[in-house]
Amino acid sequence: MKSTLAPLAAIVLAATTAQAEEVRVYNWSDYIDEALLDKFEAETGIDLIYDVFDSNEVLETKMLAGGSGYDVVVPSGTFLQRQISAGAFQPLDFSKLPNAVNLWDVIKSRTEQYDPGNAHAINYMWGTTGIGANVGKVAEALGPDAPLNSLELVFNPANMEKLASCGVHFLDAPAELIPAALKYIGEDPDSHDPDVIAKAEGVLSAVAPYVQKFHSSEYINALANGDICVAIGWSGDVLQARDRAAEADNGVEIVYNAPVEGALMWFDMMAIPADAPNPDAAHVFLNFIMDAHNMADASNYVYYANGNLASQEFLVEDVIGDPAIYPDKATLENLYTTTPYSAKVQRVVTRLWTKIKSGT
Amino acid sequence: MRRYALIAVPYLWLLALFLIPFLIVVKISLSDTEVSIPPYTPTLDLSGGWQSVKDFFAALDFENFVFLTTDDLYWKAYLSSLKIAAISTVLTLIVGYPIAYGMARAEESWRPTLLMLVILPFWTSFLIRVYAWMGILSNEGYLNQLLLSLGLIGEPLTILNTNTAVYIGIVYTYLPFMILPIYATLERMDGSLLEAAEDLGCSRSGAFWLVTMPLSRPGIIAGCFLVFIPSLGEFVIPSLLGGSRTLMIGKVLWEEFFSNRDWPVASAVAVILLLILIIPIILFQRNEQKQREMDQ
DSSP: HHHHHHHHHHHHHHHHHHEEEEEEEEETTOOSSSHHHHHHHHHHHOEEEEESOHHHHHHHHHHHHHHEEEEEEBBHHHEEEHHHTOOOOOOOGGGGGGGGGGOHHHHHHHHTSGGGGGGGGEEEEEEEEEEEEEEEHHHHHHHOOOOOTHHHHOHHHHHHHHHHGOOEEEEEHHHHHHHHHHHHHHHOOOOHHHHHHHHHHHHHHGGGGOOOOOOSSSHHHHHHHHSEEEEEHHHHHHHHHHHHHHTSSOOOOEEOOOTOOEEEEEEEEEBBBBTTTTHHHHHHHHEEEEEESHHHHHHHHHOOOOOOGGGGGGGGGHHHHHHTOOHOOOOOEEEOOOOOHHHHHHHHHHHHHHHHHOOO | OOHHHHHHHHHHIIIIIIHHHHHHHHHTTSEEEOOSHHHHHOOOGGGGHHHHHHHHHHOOOOOOHHHHHHHHHHHHHHHHHHHHHHHHHHHHHHHHHHHHHHHHHHHHHHHHEEEEEGGGGGGHHHHHHHHHHHHHHHHHHHHHHHHHHHHHHHSSOOOTSSHHHHHHHHHHHHHHHHHHHHHHHHSSSHHHHHHHHHTTOOOHHHHHIIIIIHHHHHHHHHHHHHHHHHHOOHHHHHHHHHHHTTOOOOHHHHIIISOOOOHHHHHHHHHHHHHHHHHHHHHHHHHHHHHHHHHH
């Protein structure tokens, strides 16, 4: 009896220790320097399983279903807030996160509106939602004075009609496009009033026929290859497209602009699900990410600003010196944030979005 | 006893993999949304005893089904899905029947190879094959490059992100499901029946329409079901190949589930979808059975 139990016990022990040395991370696509993942494994000896998604909705559904099996996930601010109220995340244990001292107060004060006391999440990256444009093709369609830095470019049907033939992509993200449309017509972008939100439909429906695709990740390659000339997209993604085009040396010149009318500022937050199988390893991962050098490496690679003050001295000039990534004071003041919609308003928003996209 | 045990196996299978999940979906469709894990209420808590079970059932209602009737999006999506599925099924039949016929008429030594070629695409992931179609159909894709270089078209055709691309995707993906059952019935067909028909003065095409076609009917019906049912609820093909104007119930379901986080309404949409599928199938089978009894 003893002889059969002993190996069994050994196996069980091995299995539990093996499990403790594994961390499952679920992050946005194209959002990290893969070298960092290898570095994490080498430094900590923890196996890293890294999966990606491209929409907050997919992540949220996994969180609300429970039992996702992930140890670290990266929702955006408004989604984080709702998921915290659903009890999806555990409070962070800051005694295990000595690198948290590196975090940047300016960003912390803004993420506090989603996560009071910043108790459940740390900021990974932040950015703006704006306009990526292929300079040459837009000039061809609209002339040299095309308003590359204004919502006029994408919300004025006259401009969009001319741009349609060279291709326009919009993010498939109603929670970002509707606030932008409201801003364009001078309404409060964070309005939760269905009557105000309905006004966004007029703006978006007028230009939707000229939009080739509503998609949240394809535009990076499409911009870089010159398949499309304009995209409403996320700052760093457009800048990644700019760099891919420059590397390919295909004559495509991409610029990113936060619209002068004001741009949405968003925050992607790393949090640990309440039912994470390995919360200890998750803390090790968060601490690793908050290391000033590692965070700088990540930003230098993905061209997004981060919420880590100490990392700034290690950022390359291309990143820290680019106002599209680290906006100057005036632009920063022109950025707005949004708060999560209630279930009822969310339904109105989704329905409106379906109507805009499909005409039904 | 042994016979019952044998019959029990498929029924247990049906119970565990169809009926129980379906009842769970029905239960969620009668619930209400809530910001929690899981995102609906009520959840059955057996620890409270009989009273909590009673409370649980008291909290269920048909509100979500009533809601579906208040917005024309839903029935438009159902109708559009039915249309896309029906057209794709007919197209698949038109493409698949000659292939199956050719295979059944091929020399016996060739048939295993031909069968293998039909099944071969399954060795690659379905998702990758649909992605490959994106590369073929896009404006800069292989199809347009070929047509342009042949001088057949002056400027690239826009196929990707339209309903045409959805039809191509569905026909391509489900073609084997049409070919295989038709091939199975045609292969079993007795060749002497055709000879008899021709001996009795029937032309070759006449023999095909009067003998081969009716005999392959079970295969056609099976093939059409196998294509129609999954394409009705198809989500991957329309979302990858279709445009934003491709309205299908699978996409509506996705939006209810993911964007609205409204699992109850999403479940109600799914229950109706199942009813749309199951009721005609049951009626059809009953009709078939009656006919068979009459034939005897």
